[in-house]
Amino acid sequence: MFDYVLVLGFGRIAEVLYIPWLIQLKSKIIICEKDVGRHTYIKKIVPNVEVSDYIPVAPQSYHGIALNLTPVFAHESTNRELLEKGWNVFSEKLAANSSTAWAELLSIAKQNNCTIVSAPVSANQTEEDRMLLDIRNESLGEIVEVHCQFIGGGPARRGFIQVQREWMLKNEDALRVDLAPYLLTPVVKAFGAIKEVIWMSNRYYPDVVVENTDRIIKPEYGSSEVGIGVINHSIATFLVSYRPNVKDVTTKIEIIGTKKGSCYDLSEKVSEGVHSFNRVQAALELLKECIEEERVYQNHQQVVSNVISCIKGE
Numbered sequence: 001m002f003d004y005v006l007v008l009g010f011g012r013i014a015e016v017l018y019i020p021w022l023i024q025l026k027s028k029i030i031i032c033e034k035d036v037g038r039h040t041y042i043k044k045i046v047p048n049v050e051v052s053d054y055i056p057v058a059p060q061s062y063h064g065i066a067l068n069l070t071p072v073f074a075h076e077s078t079n080r081e082l083l084e085k086g087w088n089v090f091s092e093k094l095a096a097n098s099s100t101a102w103a104e105l106l107s108i109a110k111q112n113n114c115t116i117v118s119a120p121v122s123a124n125q126t127e128e129d130r131m132l133l134d135i136r137n138e139s140l141g142e143i144v145e146v147h148c149q150f151i152g153g154g155p156a157r158r159g160f161i162q163v164q165r166e167w168m169l170k171n172e173d174a175l176r177v178d179l180a181p182y183l184l185t186p187v188v189k190a191f192g193a194i195k196e197v198i199w200m201s202n203r204y205y206p207d208v209v210v211e212n213t214d215r216i217i218k219p220e221y222g223s224s225e226v227g228i229g230v231i232n233h234s235i236a237t238f239l240v241s242y243r244p245n246v247k248d249v250t251t252k253i254e255i256i257g258t259k260k261g262s263c264y265d266l267s268e269k270v271s272e273g274v275h276s277f278n279r280v281q282a283a284l285e286l287l288k289e290c291i292e293e294e295r296v297y298q299n300h301q302q303v304v305s306n307v308i309s310c311i312k313g314e
Contacts, residue, residue, distance in 0.1 A: 140255055
């Protein structure tokens with residue numbers, strides 16, 4: 001699919017999800033990890049890839065892409081540098097810290113003849129398609145309520161948090177940025193813009209052990225948030241929550257119409273360790289489609305812009 005794949009950041013998601021799939025491709029893989037102390041480890045477990053501590057200039061080829069897997073707080077600046085160096089970019093988390101910054105990234109991409117897309121991709125496209133069909137054929141009647149929830153174990157679900165993930169307990173909107181896109185994206189795609197979004201958080205700050213240290217830290221922000229917004233004539237709610245006692249991630253959207261209501265389970269299905277879809281393949285396909293189809297790319301830009309506005313309360 002692509003001749004060159006640059007992977008930015010070698011954290012847990014890169015190690016257990018992206019790299020095992022990417023190395024099966026015929027693409028040249030380059031891993032960019034700025035922490036040179038991790039290079040020996042990377043070369044040990046992925047011996048046949050190039051490892052760098054800086055972002056190289058993209059090869060003069062349509063078939064070169066970059067996967068930004070850095071921590072959320074580094075995504076915007078990393079995306080900017082990638083685009084300035086000529087890479088087509090898939091941003092694994094929120095691509096920018098504001099809709100204005102997203103527009104600036106799109107402008108840089110255009111200037112450099114590049115494409116940038118932002119996660120998430122759908123974990124259950126079949127169920128999402130069912131939801132879209134129900135909305136389009138008006139089988140629910142006029143929509144009056146939309147209620148969404150994403151519940152997962154969170155970064156401390158194993159009783160501790162890794163050092164490189166401490167930021168997830170220290171950034172004001174880290175929980176929202178981490179989970180809310182999985183709810184907001186399908187809703188925006190289905191209904192259009194969500195407006196007047198406000199967020200409220202609980203005030204639960206449990207002590208968390210930092211892995212392989214004697215440190216215990218306390219989260220600076222709550223473990224659950226609820227967003228409330230307006231979609232056309234409907235009210236919409238978005239619950240995102242870290243619950244360490246929860247084993248499986250739950251992603252659900254309930255739509256209430258004047259005729260009836262319906263619930264859609266957009267959770268990723270896992271059976272005996274086998275996932276129901278390949279997130280990496282879906283990410284590459286989204287980027288490829290946006291590179292090749294201007295209409296798809298324009299629509300994606302609008303969806304991402306509104307999702308960012310909702311998360312940031314713009």
